[in-house]
Amino acid sequence: MTFSSSLTDDPRPLVLDTSVLINLHACTFGERILMAIPNAIVVPNIVADELDTETGRRNGDHGFLHGLVAQGKISIVAMTDEEYDLFAALTSGTPSLDDGEAATIAVAARREFRAVIDERKGRTQAVARMGGEEPGWTLDLLQHPAARRTLGDADLAEAIYLALREGRMRIPQERGDTLVTLIGIERALHCSCLPNYKGLSKRGNYCPQ
DSSP, rough: OOOOOOOOOOOOOOOOOOOHHHHHHTTTTTTHHHHSSOSSSEHHHHHHHHSSSHOOOOOOHHHHHEEEHHHHHHHHEEOOOOHHHHHHHHHSSSSOOOHHHHHHHHHHHHHHHEEEEOOOOHHHHHHHHHTTOOOOOOHHHHHHHHHHHHHHHHHHHHHHHHHTTOOOOOOOGHHHHHHHHHOOHHHHHOOTSOOOOOGTTTTOOOOOO
């Protein structure tokens, strides 16, 4: 099985969006994955606030983030005035972004860090605001060579499956076939966020777009 990550040779700090943190927690291997990756990890305070809710505390997302903060792996940062100006533009424009995505892009763009965002609107705006550079995906973190060495192939497949099933992780369209092969058709049938999920059938057929 061939694995690839757009973050492999990028040493810059990574700025994680809210959904990325949720996916990492959902996969149950998130702490090991982030601790293995050599990059510094930054989370805007607005993203941290999105997890500081009754739901976020109950399901463990808040504790997951702050556990990594306590270990020194993640830094929660406040936006500068310049970053806040970009944040305001992104949340008030058309189409508008949610606060977490906008904060992630603002911090990454102004500090020349690498954003990690899964949602389509956020990725489109990140490309526009960062000179055409594509942000990373949650999947790029899971498939980072350092994470793969730490987990091994079996646990990596389990992490991807859980991120898809429990976190509803978004992935690039072109990687759908590879991931179905990796996790197996039976488990893929439980992952309705997969590209062209309707192409999966009980008989084990997968029809990529």
